[in-house]
Amino acid sequence: MNKSDRSWLGRALESLQPILAVLLGLAVGLAFTRFAGESPLHVLKVLYQSAFGSSYDLGMTLFHTTPLIFTGLSVAIAFHAGLFNIGAEGQLIWGALAAAVVGHAFPHLPGVIAPWIAVSAAVIAGAIWGAIPGWLRARRGSHEVINTIMFNFIAAGITSWLVIEPLRNPDTQNPETAPIGEAFLLAPFRVFDDAPVGPAFLLALVAAFLLWLFLNRTSLGYELRAVGQNEHAARTAGIDIARIRIFAMAVAGGLAGLVAVGEVLGNAGRFKVGFSPDYGFMGVAVALLARNHPIGILFAAFLFGALHKGAMDLDLETENVTRDLALVLQACVILSVSAEGAWHWLRRVGSAGKKRG
Amino acid sequence: MIRSSRLWIALIAGLLLTTVAKADEFRVGVVLDRGGKDDKSFNAAAFKGGKEAEKALGITLKTVEASDDNSFEPMLRSLSQKKFDLIIAVGIAQADAVKKISAQFPQLKYALIDAQVDAPNVTSLLFEEHEGSYLVGAAAAMASKTGKLGFLGGVDIPLIRRFQMGYEAGAKKVNPKATVVANYVGVTTEAWNNPTKGRELSLSQYDAGVDVIFAAAGASGTGMFDAAEERSKGGVKKFAIGCDSNQNWIKPGLVLTSMLKRVDTAVFSTIDSAKKGQFVAGTKRFGLQNQGIDYAVDSFNDKLLTSEMRAKLDLLKKEIIAGKIKVPDYYSKRSKTAQN
Structure with a gap:
């Protein structure tokens, strides 16, 4: 079927498909609340109010969007190289811990360079944690899906121990490190009331743009995509596949490590064990929703961030629906977006109807 | 015309009535720690105290559970922005969040269980x-x-x-x-x-x-x-x-x-005294005695x-x-x- 054969309906469906899919997923998810005895419209209103109702709420939505952009990009770049990075969670934990340790160890650095040093530490720590499974895959052939999952547990275990034993904050019972130096803290933007949204959000936007440039406008990015799309062709073309794989996983880890900027430098001012509500795994969903397109990830992360924040008020404003609805909605959106077959079928029906008419 | 003005009067009267009813209401928000209200232990006790107060004192009760350690603060803030009459934070992990939020909403009242925050609008409930x-x-x-x-x-x-x-x-x-x-x-x-x-x-x-x-x-x-x-x-x-x-x-x-x-009794008595207008900031200790x-x-x-x-x-x-x-x-x- 070539383009001219398609009906206007088929074409419209195709260009609007991602948006339609998201709306359909949300509608189905909200319809579930009917069974819990709530009005879906009321639930939608609560979600909307809580996610965008005030400048603070919008700020909190962006606060949750920021780490999801980083983890989404992390998953996406690995995916472009034909690798599935489920290890963003472990990589971001290491990044956050590294930033907190540097921030605590050198409290007297001047404010101009201090955050940059912490950011570099976070990127390096995340990159190392990503590169190890990358190396194992490239040189030893052990599958990165298994390795990155297991590396999440190893990261959680080691960082928890480090925080509890040598790095513990003696002033509190909570498992967290001592606060970082003042010079490292990034001030939030005033417009969002008191929500901790600051330079990290801008950094996330820049990172997405740079990643898009890298993938589409550089030869290394081209090689990376070639490895992902056809390994044999890439090898025949003389691309060093092992090198590309390790590189992709290192960049993926570094991107995940950048979650530290918003959390440690921009919000808590320390590393708290358990600060992440599975940002790393939500990143997989974000990348999937955006089909690994760096710019699409910005929107997907925003949607998921809004759902995450929006659901927080559900416990307060409804009788029977809890904030876990966010997970249901995210799942419905993912299902409806990834239901390729159904969309193809719809498109066929659309063009067939046109022909008959 | 007459019809619509009647409708307006009815609407406004209705609104007034509901606001009057709302003003009477004493709203209590409880933020539970990880484990949640079904842990059969610590959080369950706090939840029970709140429920008993709901029944006996006729308050409006809302409970929320934290899914991660970063959600305490937004939850406490959300309750504060909605001007709940009393906000109870359950568990030691909420100390920092209570400290921060209580300073931003000095006109509201907070209770914190298991940890101490010294502020003029926080009562800390500690157990021996x-x-x-x-x-x-x-x-x-x-x-x-x-x-x-x-x-x-x-x-x-x-x-x-x-x-x-x-x-x-x-x-x-x-x-x-x-x-x-x-x-x-x-x-x-x-x-x-x-x-x-x-x-x-x-x-x-x-x-x-x-x-x-x-x-x-x-x-x-x-x-x-x-x-x-x-x-x-x-x-x-x-x-x-x-x-x-x-x-x-x-x-x-x-x-x-x-x-x-x-x-449970600590939560109940805190709600009770707050409702009577006898909220006292400071530390309250509960022991055998x-x-x-x-x-x-x-x-x-x-x-x-x-x-x-x-x-x-x-x-x-x-x-x-x-x-x-x-x-x-x-x-x-x-x-x-x-x-x-």
Whole structure:
């Protein structure tokens, strides 16, 4: 079927498909609340109010969007190289811990360079944690899906121990490190009331743009995509596949490590064990929703961030629906977006109807 | 025209009425710790206190549970922005968030359980856990045949060490030769909610000869009750001691007693006095002497806890209240650092 054969309906469906899919997923998810005895419209209103109702709420939505952009990009770049990075969670934990340790160890650095040093530490720590499974895959052939999952547990275990034993904050019972130096803290933007949204959000936007440039406008990015799309062709073309794989996983880890900027430098001012509500795994969903397109990830992360924040008020404003609805909605959106077959079928029906008419 | 103006009047009257009704309402928000209202222990006690107040005092109650440690602050803020009359934060992990939010909403009232925040609009509710742990430690030593006792902690933090220390001291008071094996489920807040690991640790303690375990582990403690049932199948009974809520009912006949930490009454009385306009900021301590801490006797453990044992426990209780027995306190041992 070539383009001219398609009906206007088929074409419209195709260009609007991602948006339609998201709306359909949300509608189905909200319809579930009917069974819990709530009005879906009321639930939608609560979600909307809580996610965008005030400048603070919008700020909190962006606060949750920021780490999801980083983890989404992390998953996406690995995916472009034909690798599935489920290890963003472990990589971001290491990044956050590294930033907190540097921030605590050198409290007297001047404010101009201090955050940059912490950011570099976070990127390096995340990159190392990503590169190890990358190396194992490239040189030893052990599958990165298994390795990155297991590396999440190893990261959680080691960082928890480090925080509890040598790095513990003696002033509190909570498992967290001592606060970082003042010079490292990034001030939030005033417009969002008191929500901790600051330079990290801008950094996330820049990172997405740079990643898009890298993938589409550089030869290394081209090689990376070639490895992902056809390994044999890439090898025949003389691309060093092992090198590309390790590189992709290192960049993926570094991107995940950048979650530290918003959390440690921009919000808590320390590393708290358990600060992440599975940002790393939500990143997989974000990348999937955006089909690994760096710019699409910005929107997907925003949607998921809004759902995450929006659901927080559900416990307060409804009788029977809890904030876990966010997970249901995210799942419905993912299902409806990834239901390729159904969309193809719809498109066929659309063009067939046109022909008959 | 007339019709529509009537409609308007009706609408405005309706609005006025609802606002009047709303002004009358006393709204209480409770933010629960990890583990949630169904942990049958600590959070369940707080939830119960809130529910009782809802029924008896006619307040409006809203409870929220944290899914991660970063959600305490937005939740407290959300309740504050909606101008709840009293906001109760349950658990030590919320101390920082309460400190920050209470300063931003000085006209609102906050209560914090298990941790201390010094602010003119915060009341901190603290419990003398070591006193109750001492009593159940004594009960455990009296009931034990092997002289080996077990302790199952949730998260390894000073608060839980305080339980353990009191428990050990109580056991040694009754039987100086008693030994206590202690295990902790974990080091992060997730460890409040891991019954599987709680069960595994309890099983291995029972297998090592322990015949009474005391769990201060939130929802993870429910694993201990399953372990007690499993290891009692051979005919020799293994006992468990519950914590915070009265947990005697969970496995009747195997739960020796429960150390009661009356978070429910603390929550209830805080709501009650706030509703009467008698909210007082500062620190309130609950111990044996004001029944904020106790041990549980009911129809489920009536036969397990013999009258001799009860007499001994009540004697110890009196002596602690009178100050004749000094129960070692992990907090004072670690000086100031732990209280926050």
